[in-house]
Amino acid sequence: MSAAIEVVDLAVSYGDVRAVDGVNLEVAEGEFVGVLGPNGAGKTTLLELVEGLRRPDAGTVRVLGEPVWPRNPRLLPRIGVQLQASSFFERLTTREQIHTFASLYGVAPARGDEWLERVGLVDKADTRVEGLSGGQAQRLSIACALVHDPELVFLDEPTAALDPQARRNLWDLLAGINDSGRTVVLTTHYMDEAEVLCDRVAVMDAGRVLRMDTPAALVRGLDAPARITVAPGQLRLDEARGLPGVADAVESLDGVVLVTRDPARVVARLAAEDRLDGVRVQTATLEDVFLDLTGREYRA
Amino acid sequence: MTGLAPFRALSLAIVRGFLRDRASVFFSMVFPLMFLVLFGGLLGSQGQSEVDLVRVGEVALLDEMDADARAAFDDTFEVTRSDDLASAIAEVRRGDADVAIEMRGDTLVAHYTQTDQVKAAVTQGALRAFVDGTNVAQSGEPPRFALETERVEDESLDTIQFVTPGLLGWAVAMSAAFGAAATLQGWRQTKLLRRLQLAPVSTRTVVAARVAVTLGIALVQMAIFLGLGAAAFGLTLSGSWWAAVPLVVVGTLCFMAIGLLAGALARTTEGAVNAANIVVLPMAFLSGSFFDLSAAPGWLQAVSNVLPLKHLNEGMLDVMVRGEGPAAVLVPMAILAAFAVVVTLAAARIFRWETA
Structure with missing residues (x-):
């Protein structure tokens, strides 16, 4: 597998702020990669550097084997971009919008119509973009990014400011877009999103990539204890503390919470005593990884 | 990678955006026409009172x-x-x-x-x-001397003759400046400019599409003004009126440049449109768009001579109603072109891709 993106020692500053501060990154072809970080972590700036919109102060970026700066017309038809804002032509309908983008890329309008169908906007085809909901606008903007069937797409916070339903709705769409071997780079500040969609995740804060790995490896690397919640009345606190494998137990509104590094053994014991009613097991998530890495409050 | 298809698609998108924006259509088409009807209809019919x-x-x-x-x-x-x-x-x-x-x-x-x-x-x-x-x-003697009077302007020089070129100049200036300012600001704010930068279309194609649409709007304005003036208010054009067409084209470019500058300076679309307004409206007053400046004090006329709209108006008056030859538009065109170049360079210098 050759690299779709190679970033070496990349840095850029705005005045005193080091927006991107010595980033190294490699994305393989066909990979779905997430860049995860709080607002202001430098995700968008990193993406803009990789897309070739900004001149880096230092370092190099190669995309699909080509340099991205200065503006590289050979590269542009091979990549698709969705920017953070809804970048649409004012007062055009959904169909006119995607047809315009199709023309800019020299693609037949019919391809635009296919994409409208794929993102579920056929019944909104004659609605002006100003009349679309947040989720519909994002779907249209993704369709516009993909209308020319690029090898690599960049999606900058596609689910920001969407309600939970619209977010999950969009995940189904996003999960399918690298089926055909397309490489996808997505920024988000939602942990669950990165966990569900991405092959690998780069955790970013203050302009640096703190760690990059698969979500599972990141969570494993954290080595955090699991938390098992037992419904109220099932277990007394002193009983709970006496169970083998339990490191600590605390009482909460939901019942007794057991903290353990050996959840399998504890659950087996609870099962043997027939105390499994309402049991909930929570292992560490990407969010825990993130908080551990940044050492700060999560500022989504 | 300049192709005809992207140019057409962009032009169409801009035209549609313009036609569907009622405020833009009103201020660039209907509003100046209201003034034409007002001046041409009310003042023109008044005539000389007995x-x-x-x-x-x-x-x-x-x-x-x-x-x-x-x-x-x-x-x-x-x-x-x-x-x-x-x-x-x-x-x-x-x-x-x-x-x-x-x-x-x-x-x-x-x-x-x-x-x-x-x-x-x-x-x-x-x-x-x-x-x-x-x-x-x-x-009982036949009179030996006779007197015949001839006005130096075209004989039919009514209010409408004076007013139409001036109002047309104002209308063209306004829609060119507003169109450029609002597009630049709007596209920058939604990051559409960035998005287009990442599409395989050259900046030249994008600029050409915007210029083509603005020129088209200006020429439609001209056709409507002259058509309505002639049909409803008895406007009669003198021989070389067609020379006003290239003049209007250069004038439009000049005011697009002013709009670009306003759009580059402002941080919001509203701010850009207001900035264009602050430049164009006083300029229209000082350039004789609404009333004849020949009776104005000397210092005011001196001020008006540094304003591009004055030269657009004067050039149009010369060839459209004063009966001068096509050569009369050459100097105004040169002045407007010089303005356009200088202001575009200034706008390019302070232009930023984003409003950050």
Whole structure:
């Protein structure tokens, strides 16, 4: 597998702020990669550097084997971009919008119509973009990014400011877009999103990539204890503390919470005593990884 | 990678965006036309008002006039009869009439008011001419000298003739500046500019599409103005009016540049449109778009000469109604082109891709 993106020692500053501060990154072809970080972590700036919109102060970026700066017309038809804002032509309908983008890329309008169908906007085809909901606008903007069937797409916070339903709705769409071997780079500040969609995740804060790995490896690397919640009345606190494998137990509104590094053994014991009613097991998530890495409050 | 298809797609997108924006269409098309209707309709139909004349007692002079002279007299004066000189003079003093005339023997005595100096002069001159004319006629000799007057402007130079080019200049300036300012700001704010930068279209194609649409709008404005002026208000164009077309094209580019500068300076679309307004509206007043500047003080005329709109207006007046040859637009075009280049360079210098 050759690299779709190679970033070496990349840095850029705005005045005193080091927006991107010595980033190294490699994305393989066909990979779905997430860049995860709080607002202001430098995700968008990193993406803009990789897309070739900004001149880096230092370092190099190669995309699909080509340099991205200065503006590289050979590269542009091979990549698709969705920017953070809804970048649409004012007062055009959904169909006119995607047809315009199709023309800019020299693609037949019919391809635009296919994409409208794929993102579920056929019944909104004659609605002006100003009349679309947040989720519909994002779907249209993704369709516009993909209308020319690029090898690599960049999606900058596609689910920001969407309600939970619209977010999950969009995940189904996003999960399918690298089926055909397309490489996808997505920024988000939602942990669950990165966990569900991405092959690998780069955790970013203050302009640096703190760690990059698969979500599972990141969570494993954290080595955090699991938390098992037992419904109220099932277990007394002193009983709970006496169970083998339990490191600590605390009482909460939901019942007794057991903290353990050996959840399998504890659950087996609870099962043997027939105390499994309402049991909930929570292992560490990407969010825990993130908080551990940044050492700060999560500022989504 | 300049292709015809991207150019057409972008132009179409801009045209649609413009036509669907009621405020833009109103301010660039309907609003200036309202002024044209106002000036052309109201002021044009007013014409020269007649002089109210009170005829006291018998006035032999009027009765002895021949038919031609009588007709001319009736065109100038609105005659009422009275038998009481004192009340007729009181009427003139109150301003209800402009002049009262009586005969004292063979002398025509006119009691006039100086309130309206122009009317007073017209009254005295006209009455003197009628007296002289009647004297000549009575002498039986054919008159040896004749007078024929010809105005230096085109003979049909009514209000509409003066007003149409000026208002058209204002309309073109406004829509070119607003269109450029609002597009630049709007596209920058939604990051559409960035998005287009990442599409395989050259900046040249994007600029060309915007320029083409603005020029198209300007030429449509011109067609509507001249068509409506000619059809409804009796506008007659002089021979080389077509030379105004290239002039309007260069003028449009000049005001697009001013709009670009406003758009590059402002941080919001509203701010950009306001900035364009602050430049264009006072300029329209100072460039004679709404009224003739020839009576304005010298310093004001000096100021107006540094404004590009003044040169657009003057050039259009020259070829459209003053009957000058096509060469009259060359200097204004050169001035407008120079403005366009300088202002575009300034806008390019301060341009930023984003409003951050």
